[in-house]
Amino acid sequence: MITYVLRRLGAGIILAVLVTFITYLLLAPSFEKIVRSILGTAATDANVAGRMQKLGYDRPVGVQYLDWLGGVFKGDFGRSLFTSELVGPAVTQRLGVTLSIVLPALAITVLLSIALGVIAAVRGGTIDKISQGVSLIGMLVPSLLLAIVLVLIFAVTLRWLPATGYAAPSSNFDGYLRTAAIPIFVLLIGGVANMAAQVRGAMIGELRKDYVRTLRARGMKNTTVVMQHALRNAVGPAVTVLGLEFLAMLGGALFIEKVFALPGFGTYAFSAALRGDVPVVMGITGFTVLLTVTINLLADLVNGWLNPKARLQ
Template identity: 55%
Template sequence: MLPYLLRRAASGLVLVVLVTFITYWLLSFSIDGVVANVLGPAASPEAVEAKKEQLGLDRPFLVQYADWFAGAVRGDFGVSYFTSEPVSTAVAARLGVTLSIVSVALVLTVVISVVLGVLAASRAGAVDRLAQSVSLLGVLLPNLLIAIVLVVVFAINLRLLPATGFTPFSENPARWAASITIPVIVLVINGIANMTAQIRGTMIGELRKDYVRTLRTCGVPTWSIVYKHALRNAAAPALVVLSMEFLTMLGGALIIENVFALPGFGSFAFNSSIQGDIPVIMGITVFSVVLVVGVNLLIDLINSWLNPKARVY
């Protein structure tokens, strides 16, 4: 297992280098516009050239990238052109907000999807129709529409939850839970739609296999067949969907954070991209790639634990 982990870590490092190189190369075509944004619309061409020299943006592209990469290896991603805030501090703070929402939504999605998917596959009838209805609604209803409806009902009409804003958990756990409730519900509804359908379909396939019939003829209890054997074997495809759902939720956070005025990773990335804040964009790129690689590696480890046949050495 260790050689496999080392290979995955090495491939992840190569991916970071490739993605950051391409991103920096694309950003190099808009340097004049970025500097103009920093100085303001009234900046003269002479002021723009002077600012480019001050920021080191007048150097050859490869020199700029090598300098940035050397700093990134040391953990120094530079400072924002617009706020002078260290990039690592700014990105980590915003990422913490987003992950606090996405992680809660992901846990709830897994629990609800497994329960609905397993019950739908093993019992059929009304439970199966309910699971399919939930999946259909989650697919048809866009996140933005769900968010608006929930805000109108629970925040404006009933006044049970705040409509906007975020309270850190360390400051007030109760207010933190209230501030993320509606965003979490929005993400969970869409997540359940994808995972429930996957688990239901995979479980139906597993319960029709020969080993299940053999276990039943041997007198093994139904609950043991469903939860100890079929669900374990059906976990691999569900884990793949889970990793994709995590990335989908991160992408959906862009809309959610703007709707609820949350100081998260998605809205921060969006605003930085509009401004052309190169150090921040590069820091966001690194954090995003590392997060994707880490999640995929974790899914592989969980899959190998659940299914020894899937272990790669």
């Protein structure tokens, strides 16, 4: 298991280097334009060349990237070109806001998906049809539209929840629950629709296998067969796509944070991309890749714990 974890970590580091290098290559042609936007329209070519040299953008792209990567290994992600704030602490602070929305949504998604998938597969009939209908609606309704509708209902009409704003859970937990309730629900609805369908399909397949019929023939309770044997094997596919759902929620947070005025990772990324703030864009890319690798590794470890065949592979 240790060898497996180390191998996956190594592959994750290689992936992070490749993704960040490609991002830097894509940003490089716009460096001069970004510098001109910083200096303003009155800047001369000499001013632009001097600032390019000061920032190190006049050197070969490969050298620039290696300098950035060396700083990352030292914990230095550079400074924002526009605000001069350190990128590492700025991204970490805003990432905490986003994760306080994404992680609860991801956890609730897993629990609800397993519950709905198992009930639909075991009971069948009307319950199964309702579950499939809910999943279909969750897949078809755009998150942005759902967010606007929920704000109109719960914030504007009923006035139960605030329409915008954010309260940190560490300082005001009640305020956090009120401000995070709608964003969390909007993020999890699509995830539940996808993962519940995965669990349902896998459970139906497992319940039709010979070992399930054998266990039932031996007199084992149906609840034990379903929860301790069939579910353990069926939940693997859902866990496997957990990393993809995490990425989808991070992407969804970009729009959700704009709708609810949350000072999170998505809002910061959107502003940095519009301005062309190279150090911030690179820091956000690096953090995103590392988060994805970590979530995928955890999903593989959980899948290996649930399914001995996955451990052998």
